Amino acid sequence: MLISILYFAVPFFLVLVFFNWMGFRFKKKQIKKYPDLKPAGLGPTEGSLIGLMALLLSFTFGMAASKFDIRRQVIIEEANDIGTAILRCDLYPDTVRTALRADFKNYVESRINYYEAGDDKQKIQISLAQSDSIITQCWKKVAAFAHTPNSLVMTAQMTPALNAVIDVVTSREASRLNMVPRVIIVILVLLTMVSSFLAGYGSKGHERNPILVFAFALMTTLTLYLILELDKPRQGLINLAEAEQMVVNLRSYFKAD
DSSP, X not given: OHHHHHHHHHHHHHHHHHHHHHHHHHHHHHHHHOTTOOOOOOOHHHHHXXXXXXXXXXXXXXXXXXXXXXXHHHHHHHHHHHHHHHHHGGXXXXXXXXXXXXXXXXXXXXXXXXXXXXXXXXXXXHHHHHHHHHHHHHHHHHXXXXXXXXXXXXXXXXXXXXXXXXXXXXXXXXXXXXXXXXXXXXXXHHHHHHHHHHHHHTOOSSSOOHHHHHHHHHHHHHHHHHHHHXXXXXXXXXXXXXXXXXXXXXXXXXXXX
């Protein structure tokens, strides 16, 4: 993931520098063709396009950051829900408790595998299938024991906990798939290239300021890089490893087993 984004970021930086140069060269040809043309800076229309690019960058960054935070919150919620269900296994007699805890031990591992699968769709589907199979076994055990006498309290405590564990899997998978619409990314890329061209075209004088050119290209590329990192945080520099550690820590519940 990190390498693939860098494969995009580095060429994109060079493309922005190139488009700036193209804009500057086009302006020089215009001046040579029309000697009376004064080398003025950017006009209102060109400036509004660059402003639109900045606005879309800010909007997209905010969207990606919001989705990143939602993913983090869902992982924390899942860790809490699984932990609650594991603790409520202790309400049952030893035979049922042992069977349920064994299932939950395997379930925790399947959820850890879900995160460690990264962006591999096949591994993600395998881990989801494992999780569904294990939690279905847990539900059947709880449902069967619910028909026994004196099980009202245990059933009333365990049923909502299991429901929460099942529901949060759907929420987490939905949050993983809920990315910034790709059409926004494409339009943003086009806007940044056009803005770079206009910045070169609007350069005053006969020489470009290399510091401004590289600063514009670098900061724009870094912002877009951060958006892509936040949008797909399963790997890379910005990830959800700290939140996922809470799910990994659930292994401590089974050290005595």
